[in-house]
Amino acid sequence: xxxxxxxQNAVAQAVEQLYGEATDxxxxxxxxxxPDFTGDYSVVIFPFVKVAKKSPDAAAAEIGEYLAKNIxxxxxxxxxxxxxxxxxxxxxxxxxLQALVQDSAYGRLPKNGKKVMVEFSSPNTNKPLHLxxxxxxxLGWSCSNILEAVGYEVVKxxxxxxxxxxxxxxxxSWRKFGAGKTPESTGIKSDHFVGDWYxxxxxxxxxxxxxxxxxxxxxxVFESKRKPEQSEKDFFKDFKNKWFNxxxxxxxxxxxxxxxxxxxxPETLALWKKMNGWVYAGFDKSYNDLGVSFDKLYYExxxxxxxxxxxxxxxxxxxxxxxxxxxxxxxxxxxGLDQKVVVRADGTSLYITQDLGTAxxxxxxxxxxxxxxxxxxxxxxxxxxxxxxxxxxGEPYAAGLHHLSYGLVELPTGRMKTREGTVVxxxxxxxxxxxxxxxxxxxxGEAETLTExxxxxNLRRVGMGALKFFIVKVHPKKKMIFNPxxxxxxxxxxxxxIQYSYVRINKFMHLIEKESIDxxxxxxxTSIQPQEKDLLVAINDYPNVVxxxxxxxxxxxxxxxxxxxxxxxxxxxxxxxxxxxxxxHETRAFRLTLSLAVGQVLKSSMGLLGIEMPEVM
RNA sequence: GGUCCCGUAGCACAAUGGAUAGUGCAACAGAUUUCUAAUCUGUAGGUUACAGGUUCGAGCCCUGUCGGGAUCACCA
Numbered sequence: 001x002x003x004x005x006x007x008q009n010a011v012a013q014a015v016e017q018l019y020g021e022a023t024d025x026x027x028x029x030x031x032x033x034x035p036d037f038t039g040d041y042s043v044v045i046f047p048f049v050k051v052a053k054k055s056p057d058a059a060a061a062e063i064g065e066y067l068a069k070n071i072x073x074x075x076x077x078x079x080x081x082x083x084x085x086x087x088x089x090x091x092x093x094x095x096x097l098q099a100l101v102q103d104s105a106y107g108r109l110p111k112n113g114k115k116v117m118v119e120f121s122s123p124n125t126n127k128p129l130h131l132x133x134x135x136x137x138x139l140g141w142s143c144s145n146i147l148e149a150v151g152y153e154v155v156k157x158x159x160x161x162x163x164x165x166x167x168x169x170x171x172x173s174w175r176k177f178g179a180g181k182t183p184e185s186t187g188i189k190s191d192h193f194v195g196d197w198y199x200x201x202x203x204x205x206x207x208x209x210x211x212x213x214x215x216x217x218x219x220x221v222f223e224s225k226r227k228p229e230q231s232e233k234d235f236f237k238d239f240k241n242k243w244f245n246x247x248x249x250x251x252x253x254x255x256x257x258x259x260x261x262x263x264x265x266p267e268t269l270a271l272w273k274k275m276n277g278w279v280y281a282g283f284d285k286s287y288n289d290l291g292v293s294f295d296k297l298y299y300e301x302x303x304x305x306x307x308x309x310x311x312x313x314x315x316x317x318x319x320x321x322x323x324x325x326x327x328x329x330x331x332x333x334x335x336g337l338d339q340k341v342v343v344r345a346d347g348t349s350l351y352i353t354q355d356l357g358t359a360x361x362x363x364x365x366x367x368x369x370x371x372x373x374x375x376x377x378x379x380x381x382x383x384x385x386x387x388x389x390x391x392x393x394g395e396p397y398a399a400g401l402h403h404l405s406y407g408l409v410e411l412p413t414g415r416m417k418t419r420e421g422t423v424v425x426x427x428x429x430x431x432x433x434x435x436x437x438x439x440x441x442x443x444x445g446e447a448e449t450l451t452e453x454x455x456x457x458n459l460r461r462v463g464m465g466a467l468k469f470f471i472v473k474v475h476p477k478k479k480m481i482f483n484p485x486x487x488x489x490x491x492x493x494x495x496x497x498i499q500y501s502y503v504r505i506n507k508f509m510h511l512i513e514k515e516s517i518d519x520x521x522x523x524x525x526t527s528i529q530p531q532e533k534d535l536l537v538a539i540n541d542y543p544n545v546v547x548x549x550x551x552x553x554x555x556x557x558x559x560x561x562x563x564x565x566x567x568x569x570x571x572x573x574x575x576x577x578x579x580x581x582x583x584x585h586e587t588r589a590f591r592l593t594l595s596l597a598v599g600q601v602l603k604s605s606m607g608l609l610g611i612e613m614p615e616v617m
Numbered sequence: 618g619g620u621c622c623c624g625u626a627g628c629a630c631a632a633u634g635g636a637u638a639g640u641g642c643a644a645c646a647g648a649u650u651u652c653u654a655a656u657c658u659g660u661a662g663g664u665u666a667c668a669g670g671u672u673c674g675a676g677c678c679c680u681g682u683c684g685g686g687a688u689c690a691c692c693a
Contacts, residue, residue, distance in 0.1 A: 034636065044635055046673060056673080082673080083636060124693085164693070241692095300693090327691065336620075337689095344691045351693050380621065381688050407623080408687090415686095440655065462655085474630065478623070479686075486628090486642090491655055493630075493641040500655050507652070548633085560631065563640080574657045581651075617655065 003073060003088060003096070003540060004030050004041065011043055014066040021051040032537050038078055039085030040537060046082050056082030093536050094523045094590075100539065100597050107542045107604055112151035116400075117366055118144045120374035121158040121287075121294075125279040126166040127195040129286050129426035130416065131409050131482060132376070138472050138610065139406055140374040141292045142555035145608045147372075150550040155366055156295045159358070162276050163301040168257045170194050171271050172250070173201035183278055189427065191282025194275050199418075205250050209236075209243060217247070289430050291464070291610055296365075298358065306357025307349050310393065311342055319392045335388055337381075342389075355386050356393075363397045370400035372553065377405040377477070404553045407479030409471075424484055433488050434463035440490055441617070450616065458614040462496050465611045469495030472609050473559040493563055495611055498602060501566040502613045504573055505599035508592055511579060518589065525590035531572040535594060538565045539601050546608070555609055562605045569598050 005025070012025040029044040045060040052059035057079050064077040064084050075089040100106055120140020123129060129137075144154045174181075174197040183190035212218050213236055226235050236243075244251040260268040287293065311328055314320035320330050320342060328343040342353050349357075362371070373383065383403035391398040408415065409424075416423045437459045450458070466488045473493070474480045490496045512519070528536070542561065549557040572578075578595060582588035603613050 029633075029635070031633090031635080037636080042636085046635075049673075081636065161693070166693090338620095341691050346691090348691085350691065354693090376687095377622070378687060379693095382693095384621090405622090410686095412628095437655095444653080444655080470629095478630090481629070483629085489629095489642065491642085494655085496655055497641090500653095504652075504656090511652085556631090560640095563631095567640080570656055573652075577652075579652050617653090 002543065003092065004544070006071065006073065007041060007043065007067075007086065010067050010071050011063060014063045014070075015048050015051065018062055018066060019048070019051045019053075021048075023048075032541075033085050037080060037083075037085050038087070040088040040533065041086050043084040043086065044082070045084050049082075060084040090526065090528050093528060093533070094525065096540065097536065097590075097593055097597055098523060101593060101600065104600075107546050107601065108149045109151040109543075109547075111153070114152050114370075115155060115366065115368040116147050116152045116370040116372060117155045117157055117362065117368045118147070118372045118374065119157045119159060120144075121292075122161065122375075123158075123283065124161045124166055125194070125276050126170045126198045127418075128189070128191040128282060131424040131426065131429060132416070134290070134426050134429070134467075135406060135409050135471050135480070136374055136376070137287075137290055137292055138468055139404065139476055139555065141290075142472055142558070142609045143372065143374070143404065143553050145610065146546060146550045146555060146558065149546050149608060152370075154295075155368065156293070157298060157362075158294050159298045159300060159303065161300045163261070163272075163299075163304060165254060165258060166198065167272065167275065168254050168261065169201040170198040171268075171275055172254055172257055173197040173204070174275065175271065177204075183281075189282050189285065190278035191280075191286070192425075192427070194279050194282075201250070202419075205244065205248065208248060208250055209240065212243065212247060286426055286430075289427070289464075291612070298362075300354075303358045303361070304349070304354050306361055307353035307355075308343075308357070310356045310360055311349075311353065314342070314389075314393055317393065319389070330389060332385060332388055337385055337388065340385055340389075352382070352386060352389075355382075356389060359386070359390055359397075359401075360395065363395070368397070368400070370402065371397060372402045372404050374404045374406070377407055377479075379403075380405055402553065404476065406476040410479055410481050412481060412483050424482065429467065430464070433467045434460055436487060437463035437466065437490065437496070444617070454615075458616060461612045461614040462490070462499060462617060465495030465499050465606075465614075466490050467495075468609060468611050469498070469559060469563075472555050473563070475556045476554060495606075496617070497570075498562050498566040498606060499611075499614055500617055501569045501573075502599055502602050502606075503615070503617045505569070505595045505602075506613075506615055508579060508595050509599065512592055512596075517592065518585075519593050519596075520589070521586050522589040522593040524586045526586075529576060531568070531575050532591070532594060534568045535565070535572055535598055538568055539597055542601050542605065545605075549608075558605050558608050562602060562609070565598060565602060565605070569595075569602075 007030045008025040008028040011028045011030070012023040015021055015023045029047070030041050031044070033039040033042045043063070045056050045063065048063070049056050049059055052062070054062070060079040060082060064079065067074050067086065068077060073088050073092040074086055076087040078085050118140050121133060121137050123133060140156070144156050148154045177200060178197065183193040186193065188196065221239070222232060222235055225239070257268060261272060311320060314330070315322065315328065320328050322328050325345040326347070327341055327345040330340045330342055332338065332340060340352065341350065342356070343349055359371070375383065380403070383405070387398065387401045387403070390401065410416070411422060413422070441459060441462070470488045471480070488494075511517070545557055545561045549555060576591065577583070578591040579588060582591060606613060
């Protein structure tokens with residue numbers, strides 16, 4: 001059992017024995033002792049002073065005595081202002097280390113027989129992926145890994161928004177202006193190729209709108225519909241959507257195309273398939289670069305018709321009600337939400353209808369216990385409504401639904417805007433970060449024994465490590481700021497910093513093998529140093545960190561843990577001689593074993609974040 | 618306007634209600650005859666937006682105020 005839980009249990013027992021009050025061991029606070037005090041772990045005594053009817057220090061003394069007598073791992077204690085500082089025996093730590101290096105699954109829990117679905121990425125097919133998608137993807141991916149580590153079977157899915165007005169804009173634009181160009185003929189990455197036609201469409205629309213604004217028709221619309229005191233400029237800004245739907249010829253053409261798509265016009269479907277095919281080929285490349293994959297794909301072109309049955313159900317159960325015009329509604333005002341329409345008067349469905357239907361279908365397909373949706377916090381309200389509705393419908397999986405809501409990635413100047421061309425493209429960023437890694441690896445001359453391909457792969461790992469760590473170290477809920485001018489650091493609190501500590505350890509692993517060093521005498525080591533103790537205490541916490549990250553859907557905990565451990569290792573490496581000048585053979589064996597343990601945990605924790613370790617740097 | 622989220626050093630981020638609020642970047646000063654310096658050590662930088670409250674103890678919980686963002690579509 002973990003030493004911290006041992007202590008928690010022992011303290012709870014002590015309180016019960018001494019003061020006759022039952023205490024929940026999980027609520028006993030046991031923290032690593034801060035550097036300025038003596039000890040390994042500290043127990044906060046304040047919560048027990050009431051039942052003890054004693055001063056904090058007197059209670060601490062009694063509990064300390066009890067623990068010292070009953071827990072063999074405890075070698076001594078001291079008391080400072082209501083904190084009981086406990087010293088753990090070296091024998092315990094040596095045994096802990098020994099057990100750890102033999103446990104390749106350290107930090108992971110056995111399979112729990114439960115399934116969880118994680119939905120992430122879910123892009124539109126009219127544009128390439130951008131920085132916002134990267135955050136979404138990395139969150140989804142690392143959460144999947146973390147859930148798997150604590151025993152779940154994880155099904156990774158995405159819903160691809162492959163239909164609708166947006167993709168029709170790309171299609172129409174390419175057909176009108178494309179002159180038969182293809183990704184192959186232009187050499188442009190195929191998802192970017194499709195995105196470029198979308199951008200062109202928007203430009204053409206803007207041009208059309210500007211010309212229209214000069215027309216007599218526009219003038220009379222302005223005069224008749226303007227609000228008092230509204231300038232012409234403001235009016236036309238607000239009017240843009242309405243204009244596109246009612247006056248624009250391009251708008252009319254797009255709507256015509258959408259109608260044709262919906263009525264399964266063969267020519268339109270062929271075009272749609274061709275262009276979406278290009279986009280998927282591009283996405284696959286980006287996903288591959290990011291090192292992620294999916295177990296099951298859903299397409300909105302299949303799911304957008306879903307939800308009718310669930311609405312029928314809701315009507316029958318009285319959860320929904322019908323208005324006079326035939327539209328179907330849901331009243332959530334008693335839950336602090338609004339009334340919500342779920343089916344239009346003409347019988348067509350909406351976003352929420354689809355999501356209701358999709359939820360039910362996926363439960364039918366997958367039969368998971370939990371469903372995690374990784375979606376930006378803009379949609380918090382939508383998911384509140386969605387989950388509340390499913391709960392009221394009595395769906396059996398409703399209690400297992402979770403919206404992993406995350407903040408947007410912003411630039412120092414604010415949100416990324418397509419129109420202003422400030423969107424940070426995913427592929428560009430990946431390329432840039434690998435370029436920086438390559439540049440900074442010059443003058444290092446370390447990778448000389450490697451083949452060119454191995455060198456490239458190491459640089460890719462370093463660059464991607466920097467990017468992934470940068471994103472995933474931030475708490476999901478907080479919006480994060482990315483400055484493209486400064487891009488991503490490779491020194492300090494970064495992925496490469498952690499990777500570098502692993503590389504240092506990796507060298508020792510080679511040495512151990514080459515020199516066939518006997519590590520078994522490590523257990524005869526007798527004087528654990530503070531730098532070594534720091535590492536042991538940190539490693540000991542790893543399983544708890546993983547578990548907490550799973551409970552809170554928060555990979556940043558794992559990221560910060562990894563950094564903390566790497567930092568402690570670098571200090572250890574700097575302060576103490578591990579190999580060549582280790583004081584004794586036992587010391588050397590211990591420090592090498594400790595290094596192996598750190599390397600094992602770092603590789604595991606970074607693996608949860610989807611970050612690979614390079615062999616050399 | 619209603620609801621929700623966020624305000625921590627110049628910047629980017631940490632901190633189960635626990636000890637003197639940490640780490641990195643940037644700045645300055647140092648450390649390679651040593652297991653590679655993508656490393657390490659030091660200096661400087663804070664009224665945790667503000668005002669109350671609860672508590673043995675508050676950056677964290679409660680109330681209010683001020684800033685910033687999101688959302689309140691028969692869009693997705």
